[in-house]
Amino acid sequence: MLTSTAIAAPEQQAAAFMEIYSTHCLKYLHDFDGLRKQLKALPQLPAEKAAMFLQGAKGGAWVMPSQHGQFVLVVHADKNLCALYAKTVPATVAQQMFEKVVGKAPAPFHSERKRNTSEPGPDGVKQTVAYEWSTEKSERKPLFALTTTTSKSSVAQGVATAAIGH
Known part of the structure; x- marks a missing residue:
């Protein structure tokens, strides 16, 4: 039983990471104000702790509850960017x-x-992988990126972003 649990845990961790990313960053890609309203029910990180995730940008950071890992969702105030950080995630x-x-x-x-x-x-x-979605006439293009690391000392082993670019 322990072996199957140990094997399933990384997949569950990655699935939880992608579920949070999909239901927040992707779902609200064209409605960041709606995302901020949705997040009001969750505890927001204090400004000094959020600063590490915001990296100089204005915005907010929220701890996302999950039994499969430690996740922090970041929403920038000045640009249409949502990022999800995972403390540990299988790359x-x-x-x-x-x-x-x-x-x-x-x-x-x-x-x-x-x-x-x-x-x-x-x-x-x-490792970083990024995709852009576009149409023939689109000026504002959705951009998606995932950066992972196998480093055990990294603040986050996974960061997935979704943004609207020009």
Whole structure:
């Protein structure tokens, strides 16, 4: 029993990560004010703790409750950007799930991979994959990115973002 639980845990962690990302960042991609209203029911991180996730930008950060991991959702105030941080997440499984979700765009959009990089570091590998959805006439294009690391010392092993670009 312990073996099956240990094997299932990484997949459950990645599934929880993608579920939170999908139901918040993707669902509210064109309604960030609606997302902020939805998040009012959750405890917001104090400004000093949120600053680490906001990296100089204005906005808010919320701890997302999950039995499968520690997740922080960040919504910027000045730009249409939503990010989800995972303290730990299996890189390969998370990337497979991410690509399944954003790799094929719903009609009338077309999905294009914009980035797929892998950088070895002193304590792990950092990998980033990014997609852009567009139509022939779209000026504002949804952008999706996932950065994972196998580093055990990283603040977050996974960061998934969704934004509206120009």
